[in-house]
Amino acid sequence: EVHVVESGGGLVKPGGSLRLSCAASGFTFSTYDMNWVRQAPGKGLEWVSSISSSSSYIYYADSVKGRFTISRDNAKNSLYLQMNSLRAEDTAVYYCAREEIYTSGSYSAKWFDPWGQGTLVTVSS
Amino acid sequence: SYELTQPPSVSVSPGQTASITCSGDKLGDKYACWYQQKSGQSPVLVIYQDTKRPSGIPERFSGSNSGNTATLTISGTQAMDEADYYCQAWDSNTVVFGGGTKLTVL
Numbered sequence: 001e002v003h004v005v006e007s008g009g010g011l012v013k014p015g016g017s018l019r020l021s022c023a024a025s026g027f028t029f030s031t032y033d034m035n036w037v038r039q040a041p042g043k044g045l046e047w048v049s050s051i052s053s054s055s056s057y058i059y060y061a062d063s064v065k066g067r068f069t070i071s072r073d074n075a076k077n078s079l080y081l082q083m084n085s086l087r088a089e090d091t092a093v094y095y096c097a098r099e100e101i102y103t104s105g106s107y108s109a110k111w112f113d114p115w116g117q118g119t120l121v122t123v124s125s
Numbered sequence: 126s127y128e129l130t131q132p133p134s135v136s137v138s139p140g141q142t143a144s145i146t147c148s149g150d151k152l153g154d155k156y157a158c159w160y161q162q163k164s165g166q167s168p169v170l171v172i173y174q175d176t177k178r179p180s181g182i183p184e185r186f187s188g189s190n191s192g193n194t195a196t197l198t199i200s201g202t203q204a205m206d207e208a209d210y211y212c213q214a215w216d217s218n219t220v221v222f223g224g225g226t227k228l229t230v231l
Contacts, residue, residue, distance in 0.1 A: 035220065045160075045168065045211050047220035059218050062126075095167060102156070102174055109156030110215040111173040118167055 002026040002114055004079075004096045009119030016086050020119060022079040022096030030054075030074035033099040035112060036081050038092035038121075046092075049081065050099065064090075086123045093118040127216040129223035136229045143199040145226045147212030150193060155214045157195035159188060162225075163208045171210075172197060204230050 008020040022034070036048040049060045049070040058070055069082040079096055097112035129149045137143035147157060157175055160168040170179050172188035175195065185200045195214075199206055207230045212223040 037220075037222075044209075044225040045162075045213075045222040047222060050220070057218075061219065100173070107154070107156065108215060109158070109174045110220065111158040111170055111213065112160075112168075113170040113173070113179060115167040115169070 002098070004098060004114060004116040006094060006096045006116045006119040009094065009121045011122045011124065012086055013125050014087060014123055016123070017082070017084045018086065018121060020081040020083065020094055020096075020121070022081075022116060024077045024079065024096075024098070027098070029077040033057075033101070034072060034079045035097045035099050036070060036079075037095045037097055037112065037115075038090075039095070039118075040089070040092040043092075048094070051079070083121070086121075088123050091121060091123045093120050126219070127214070127221050129212055129214060129221050131210075131212060131223040131226045133224070134227045134229065136231055137199075137202045138231055139204060140201055143202045143206070143228055143230075145197045145199075145210050145212075145228065147195040147197070147223045148193055149195075149214060149221075152193050152195055152214060153191045155190075155216065157188070157190045157212055157214050159186075159195075159197045160211045160213065161206075161208045162211065168211065199228075202228075202230055206230060 003025045035050045051070045067085045071080045095118045096116045102109040159172040161171045162168045175190040
């Protein structure tokens with residue numbers, strides 16, 4: 001069965017750092033692009049970052065650019081998110097999600113399946 | 126930046142049809158997908174590539190996308206369908222989510 005499991009969340013002070021991990025199983029991790037998505041308490045979903053299968057292409061939301069770094073280790077079937085200079089507004093459940101893609105001509109569809117159970121990051125003094 | 130707009134809430138009676146819309150500039154020229162998130166749980170994909178259902182998703186879930194609007198339709202809505210629903214599209218190497226719609230089954 002296809003699974004992704006996040007870990008590494010916790011309580012951190014503003015300005016601090018945290019590293020999230022995502023362990024994948026049940027599929028060939030090295031052939032899939034992966035993403036991080038977050039959800040602040042009581043709020044909607046916000047895409048954070050994506051990384052291609054070989055780490056050649058990396059993208060970030062403007063809200064985290066310059067502070068967060070996504071990476072992966074295909075030998076360990078693992079995805080990471082290094083979060084620096086954390087702010088109170090970064091408080092959220094962070095989800096790891098496998099990306100699926102379909103391309104037809106100049107149009108592409110991307111969707112996330114499955115999602116992990118999430119790991120809570122709380123930024124507070 | 127690209128934006129997707131959803132109604133904050135939709136109400137439906139059991140057994141009736143619920144429609145949840147997602148609006149964005151020329152959204153019909155892109156592909157949309159939909160996620161269901163029940164209280165305290167992770168999101169689950171219910172529609173991808175505008176109209177396709179993943180395995181395990183009931184046939185009562187369907188999708189369409191044309192013009193500026195994508196629509197998730199739930200036919201014969203059941204109490205278990207009560208959840209938050211999010212649309213999502215991809216634009217210029219960024220993923221965009223709608224704000225979410227809370228579906229209440231009265």
